[in-house]
Amino acid sequence: MSSEPAVLVEHLGKVFDDITAVDDVSFDVPVGESFGFLGPNGAGKSTTISILCTLLRSTTGSARVAGYDVTSHPADVRRHIGLVFQDSTLDEYLTAEENLRFHAELYGVPRDLAEERLRDVLEMVELWERRRSVVSTFSGGMKRRLEIARGLLHSPRVLFLDEPTVGLDPQTRAHIWSYIEELRRRESITIFLTTHYMDEAEHCDRIAIIDHGRIVAIDTPEVLKSSVGRDRIELRTADDRAVMSELRDRLGLEPTIAEGAVRIYVPNGDRFIPTLFADLTVPILSVSLAQPTLDDVFMSYTGRTIRDSEASSAERLASNPFIRRRMGARR
């Protein structure tokens, strides 16, 4: 294979009616990397992935996946990518095996290879024993595993995972991640995923933080975290308001309230805590100090936590074509 990146995106934009879902996005993903799109719901993650998978047309810019242009050679792109969506795309009337056979036929996997490959992928996700069961009898985690197996059946070069573990319990999420790691080791494929879980993004070699359709930061999780350059201190106090004004007036800080605690960012937090106790008059109930996380990175670039932006982004969900469709269908 050439040294061309697995995914190459240049000035990509997508406008729905009057909503800009993706705004001049550029990045590339080298072959073999696991790359994550981190951002709140409605930030443009699913729209971008849909364009890369040739399900949507971009309004502006260009994208190449596995060496093919998504607009001029969609069929070539499709042949070389695997997809796992956040909503199930399995046929629940069919058995696990029948779902995979359908996929193998649709992707033209040679028949002599298909049976062996089918067994391989089903064993990897530990569903070989259940291959003759109808999918409607599967749990959410089993369905997701089956979808991952199916996405791999045709040996794609790039595997797209749209929120691969959303709605699953922590144990199943950990399981899915171990499959994904196993997969990278065995098949050396490129993984492109979207997530709004911080811990999930930690699994990636590199992440792009996306907000309001724009990439605000892109790097390895370590570099992004160290770029924050400050530690996070969270205070629980008897009177948050008073503490905030004291922090502002006496110490010149910019406190915020996030997830029920007063939050400040300071360099060398461990040495700063004694100052807090000396200078504040309001009683402090507890103090916690944390090294920066990806949530802090998100905060430092956008001024909000991901969880807070989720709450205010309900109307932006409308910019996701699939969610819009589903919401419409439920009405």
Next chain:
Amino acid sequence: MSVHVAPVRVATGTFADDWRAVKVVWKRELIRFSRNKPRIVTSLAQPVLFLFVLGTGLSHLIPGAAGFDFRTFMFPGVISMTILFTAIFSAVSIVWDREFGFLREMLVAPSRRWAIMVGKAAGGATVATMQGVIILALAGVVHVPYSPVLLLTLLGEMALVAFMLTAFGLALASRIKQVESFQVVMQLFVLPMFFLAGAIFPLTGLPLWLATLTKIDPLAYAVDPMRRAVFAHIPIPPEVAAGLNGGVTWDGWRLPSVLALAVVGVVGLVLLGIAIVRFSKTD
């Protein structure tokens, strides 16, 4: 670290690849149909009700047809009704596929869109024909003989009309996003199509406006040849036949069966073409 790179050997976009897609989409329709036993039973209830309740009731209103069972007249109509409802129901499955996400599995595949639509049309047509065959098995009860020639003729005609009606359903369903909208479409097209086809009353001596409407109903072009095939195989007084066996006419000229069937086939192909074009649009 040694890395095993799995061979990337997938479809290269040849016709053979698309043909595999057609076959597997077709096969899926059959599997889903065979797993949905309640659907098979409920979609047979309606034709049986029409044939034995409505048919028996109406036969008392038909004067002068001594020794002729009105249900024999209705039989081809009831077969077309079975096919009509099954075919349209199969076509709606594409809206369900959209709602439940499976459509995306097909849309992101490298196969061309026509292959998916042709597979759907073939699958729906097969399923509808199979349902029609179950009704066909009741032939003896309404005095239609089990003559091999008649059964084969009817089978061929059933397959053709099943294809046309599935294509019609797909042309309607290909861009519909919600199941509710499709139900509206059903009310708007399916019942009129059935009533205007001459399935439960002969198309002779109708007022001009009604006669005109029946001529634009493609289903009428299928019911007529089927009924003529049945009437050719039963003893029937000519004066009774003249009253009941009136089919589609163009400017007073009765279309021969072959031509009527050709109309059905051409309409089916055109509708399939429309379905493919509508289905192939990308947002």
